[in-house]
Amino acid sequence: MTMKIEDIGRAVRETQYAVRGPIVARAQALERAGRSIIYCNIGNPQSLGQRPLTWVRQVLALCEYPEVLASVPEGTFPADVIATAKRVLSESKHGLGAYTDSRGYAFVREAVAQFIRERDGIEADPETLYLTDGASKAAQAVLRLLIDDARDGIMIPIPQYPLYSATITLYGGAMIPYALDEKAGWALSRETLERAVEDAKARGVKPRAIVVINPGNPTGAVLHEANIGMVLGFAARHGLTVLADEVYQENLYVPGDKFVSFAKVLETRGLIDVSLFSFHSVSKGFLGECGHRGGYVELRNVPAPVRDELTKLQSVSLCANSVGQIVTYLMVRPPRPGDPSFECYDRERRDILDALKRKARLLVEGLNAVPGILCNAVTGAMYAFPSLTLPPGVTDAQYCMALLEETGICLVPGSGFGQAAETWHFRATILPPMEQIQAVVEQIAAFHVKFVAERAAEPEDEPVPRPAPRGRKITPA
Numbered sequence: 001m002t003m004k005i006e007d008i009g010r011a012v013r014e015t016q017y018a019v020r021g022p023i024v025a026r027a028q029a030l031e032r033a034g035r036s037i038i039y040c041n042i043g044n045p046q047s048l049g050q051r052p053l054t055w056v057r058q059v060l061a062l063c064e065y066p067e068v069l070a071s072v073p074e075g076t077f078p079a080d081v082i083a084t085a086k087r088v089l090s091e092s093k094h095g096l097g098a099y100t101d102s103r104g105y106a107f108v109r110e111a112v113a114q115f116i117r118e119r120d121g122i123e124a125d126p127e128t129l130y131l132t133d134g135a136s137k138a139a140q141a142v143l144r145l146l147i148d149d150a151r152d153g154i155m156i157p158i159p160q161y162p163l164y165s166a167t168i169t170l171y172g173g174a175m176i177p178y179a180l181d182e183k184a185g186w187a188l189s190r191e192t193l194e195r196a197v198e199d200a201k202a203r204g205v206k207p208r209a210i211v212v213i214n215p216g217n218p219t220g221a222v223l224h225e226a227n228i229g230m231v232l233g234f235a236a237r238h239g240l241t242v243l244a245d246e247v248y249q250e251n252l253y254v255p256g257d258k259f260v261s262f263a264k265v266l267e268t269r270g271l272i273d274v275s276l277f278s279f280h281s282v283s284k285g286f287l288g289e290c291g292h293r294g295g296y297v298e299l300r301n302v303p304a305p306v307r308d309e310l311t312k313l314q315s316v317s318l319c320a321n322s323v324g325q326i327v328t329y330l331m332v333r334p335p336r337p338g339d340p341s342f343e344c345y346d347r348e349r350r351d352i353l354d355a356l357k358r359k360a361r362l363l364v365e366g367l368n369a370v371p372g373i374l375c376n377a378v379t380g381a382m383y384a385f386p387s388l389t390l391p392p393g394v395t396d397a398q399y400c401m402a403l404l405e406e407t408g409i410c411l412v413p414g415s416g417f418g419q420a421a422e423t424w425h426f427r428a429t430i431l432p433p434m435e436q437i438q439a440v441v442e443q444i445a446a447f448h449v450k451f452v453a454e455r456a457a458e459p460e461d462e463p464v465p466r467p468a469p470r471g472r473k474i475t476p477a
């Protein structure tokens, strides 16, 4: 007899990940049937036409096939690309086809430490760095450490990136949602955090850690130093570990805004009693190397025995993929002014970030021009998360499915990220090329007006279940 679905663990069956959920599955089916689809559901830059940085791909090409180094005619690759490829090959000792240390290549961890020192002006220790298959695996490893049973509570923002809700469900922990204030530009307040902790304790959940995504996905909001200090003070008071998801640290769009890391605020405030795990990735920023699966987690104030457990966990899967580790190296060790590759690198970097900034504005302005759609400014990350006024009985999931069927635009309903009761949203990435963003906005506008008018005219049949009220366990659906 073959397996039945009931043979699968309950936690797996209950785990949901809307970013690649039923609407995306339908989009793929439509595409196979010949429809043209615009995938605005996921922050996957190169799938939407973003070109990889020449710097990254030239070094990788040489590292993957070192024979080229011996035979390539002079001038084919810039000298710094060749020197970097040679360094990678000599430091990695056996080339990229061999397993690495479980924590990742030592020379890459040292380069990441140097990147943090230069970014934040603080000390950083390669011994407290782990290279991972993207930030996802790092976050999952840390949650694995923290969750032992159903009373272990992890505070997550609402709305949040569903990696967190999915992983907490998978590991059998409890979500402690804390609401971001949409009307105040998705601000994070101490009162909300305190209330969330109280609610959790009242239902027998023990708060263990708090996840903060900065810049925010899906909100696009950027935290400033005072907010970060507030979160760290709150964590200290409640004995919480902090998980700082900083994968969008290069994606800031408001002139004058500067990314401030949790590590920097922790160190400058001398908070030695808060354990911090900070995540970064090669998938976002201006590299967009999602498929290469590179990233790292940095640990601060994490005692050696806990670090050893993390090392053990990493060693169970042997190591992160070697190419992703090298892409991480190339992210944290880019060409410097005066290097042969610098001009090209800098031009490509600026072109990508400038375009993202323009597209963020275009998308938000376009959406805000539609009656019934209200969108906060996208000040960071790669997404707009507007609220929708929908006729009674209609959900954002139904809206997104209907939009897909009619226009071929694939969005993720707000319910996939969690949202305040009585509100509906969708998430759209700002990544499609400029002309497509324009078309997306026009098509959404036309669809919205028609959809709302038609649905409002229909008699309401079955009552639609509303999202759980704030403060209760929210399982994104």
Ligand SMILES: Cc1ncc(COP(=O)(O)O)c(C=O)c1O
Binding pocket: 043, 133, 134, 135, 136, 137, 161, 163, 213, 217, 245, 247, 280, 281, 282, 283, 290, 293, 294, 295
């Ligand atoms: C907030 C956030 N964290 C982590 C990730 C996962 O990144 P990675 O590709 O490095 O696993 C994403 C991907 O979209 C994200 O938005």
